[in-house]
Amino acid sequence: xxxxxxxxxxxxxxxxxxxxxxxxxxxxxxxxxxxxxxxxxxxxxxxxxxxxxxxxxxxxxxxxxxxxxxxxxxxxxxxxxxxxxxxxxxxxxxxxxxxxxxxxxxxxxxxxxxxxxxxxxxxxxxxxxxxxxxxxxxxxxxxxxxxxxxxxxxxxxxxxxxxxxxxxxxxxxxxxxxxxxxxxxxxxxxxxxxxxxxxxxxxxxxxxxxxxxxxxxxxxxxxxxxxxxxxxxxxxxxxxxxxxxxxxxxxxxxxxxxxxxxxxxxxxxxxxxxxxxxxxxxxxxxxxxxxxxxxxxxxxxxxxxxxxxxxxxxxxxxxxxxxxxxxxxxxxxxxxxxxxxxxxxxxxxxxxxxxxxxxx
Ligand SMILES: *Cc1c(COP(=O)(O)O)cnc(C)c1O
Numbered sequence: 279x280x281x282x283x284x285x286x287x288x289x290x291x292x293x294x295x296x297x298x299x300x301x302x303x304x305x306x307x308x309x310x311x312x313x314x315x316x317x318x319x320x321x322x323x324x325x326x327x328x329x330x331x332x333x334x335x336x337x338x339x340x341x342x343x344x345x346x347x348x349x350x351x352x353x354x355x356x357x358x359x360x361x362x363x364x365x366x367x368x369x370x371x372x373x374x375x376x377x378x379x380x381x382x383x384x385x386x387x388x389x390x391x392x393x394x395x396x397x398x399x400x401x402x403x404x405x406x407x408x409x410x411x412x413x414x415x416x417x418x419x420x421x422x423x424x425x426x427x428x429x430x431x432x433x434x435x436x437x438x439x440x441x442x443x444x445x446x447x448x449x450x451x452x453x454x455x456x457x458x459x460x461x462x463x464x465x466x467x468x469x470x471x472x473x474x475x476x477x478x479x480x481x482x483x484x485x486x487x488x489x490x491x492x493x494x495x496x497x498x499x500x501x502x503x504x505x506x507x508x509x510x511x512x513x514x515x516x517x518x519x520x521x522x523x524x525x526x527x528x529x530x531x532x533x534x535x536x537x538x539x540x541x542x543x544x545x546x547x548x549x550x551x552x553x554x555x556x557x558x559x560x561x562x563x564x565x566x567x568x569x570x571x572x573x574x575x576x577x578x579x580x581x582x583x584x585x586x587x588x589x590x591x592x593x594x595x596x597x598x599x600x601x602x603x604x605x606x607x608x609x610x611x612x613x614x615x616x617x618x619x620x621x622x623x624x625x626x627x628x629x630x631x632x633x634x635x636x637x638x
Contacts, residue, residue, distance in 0.1 A: 282597045283597060283621075285598065285618070285626070287431075287611060290474055290475075290615050291618055292477070292478070293616075296527045296617075300523075300527060310323050314523045317519065319519050320513070327522065327523050328512075331525055331529055335529055341462050345462060348486070348508060349518075350481070350483070350507060352482065352502070356502065357469040357482065359387050360484075361422070361424065362390075362391040362421075362495070363494055364502075364504045365422045365466065366391065366495055367421060369421035370393055371392060371394070371417060371420045372421045373394075373420035373445065374396060375399075375409070375425040376398070376399035377405060377408055377426055378429030378430075379604075380426045381450075384424060392421070397416050397423065398415070404432075405429060406432070407567040407570050408567075411440050411441060414440075418443065422448045423443065423446070425440060425449055426449070428452075428453045428574055428575070429575075430452065430474065431577075435573060437570065439461065439465075448466055451468050451469065451470040452469075452475075453474040453575060453613075453615075455468070456475050457475055457541060457615070468483075469482060469484045475616055475617075477521060478521050486504055545616070551624075552626065555631070556578050556630075560581060561580065564578045564579075574613060574615055579609040581638075583609075586609065589633060590610070592629075593633075598626055612626055
């Protein structure tokens with residue numbers, strides 16, 4: 279048996295050294311005589327694991343001291359609801375930018391709790407660009423401005439942090455968090471599910487400026503109340519302990535890679551060579567405006583769409599798996615997060631060239 283290059287959008291590849299370490303520590307963590315899964319979340323050992331993960335995340339992202347870092351359940355989807363519940367703070371309108379299918383999901387959930395003012399949308403053009411900030415309509419009385427920094431399905435990524443017009447800026451960073459340095463102080467709240475670029479499914483991270491907390495919408499369940507979670511060290515109830523531990527191992531691995539500035543250089547290189555291969559060939563195409571192409575998720579189509587199934591199955595035989603596009607958009611998609619080795623991208627590019635020679 280040998281490990282494949284897995285281009286899944288999520289759950290996605292984890293760094294091999296992380297899996298090896300988890301294997302080595304599976305039966306006994308430290309001198310506890312038990313696995314992390316079997317520990318009390320309130321015990322000394324797990325609390326140390328949890329605190330180390332928070333400290334490493336703070337270090338990697340240079341999180342300012344007046345921000346809380348929370349480890350939560352319910353995924354990014356849980357935060358689609360928790361964000362309005364926690365951040366409306368007596369207001370009735372929140373402002374959203376729609377740049378793809380994940381923005382749309384965040385918007386439709388928010389509509390259960392407030393009016394949504396649409397600052398801008400690229401739906402009409404099929405979500406292939408980021409609308410110029412000067413075209414956005416951001417009402418001054420909105421509670422916050424929400425955007426999705428990387429659209430996992432459409433392959434569109436913000437390259438800069440948008441100006442929030444003085445409102446708290448809220449970002450769904452699920453699929454590009456930790457792929458590059460980011461100025462956390464520009465945000466009111468950042469959230470991200472772990473299973474794209476941070477760890478296994480079942481845990482999500484929220485980074486929130488503490489002065490925004492404490493004014494939840496009446497009826498907010500305790501488990502979505504970020505102030506309650508924060509006051510209880512993300513242990514209002516039993517947290518997903520093993521996922522938290524694995525996320526911590528990924529953070530340690532990232533530090534060993536040189537942190538986010540080093541990761542960004544690798545991500546630029548990996549994505550640039552894949553887009554270059556797509557652009558150089560009439561057989562492959564990517565619809566996204568080059569300035570906003572995602573470094574994490576690279577959707578592409580074949581000129582002969584009828585060959586897409588063959589492409590996926592022959593790629594699989596070559597050890598390159600999960601290249602099918604999202605079921606709502608079709609085509610192919612290569613997700614190349616931090617844990618995808620550069621050799622995996624090289625192997626995909628080589629395979630694409632061979633496939634084109636054979637069928638093009
Ligand atoms: C995957 C994804 C989500 C949903 O994450 P869950 O953890 O499954 O709820 C939300 N936003 C973006 C950008 C995603 O990629």
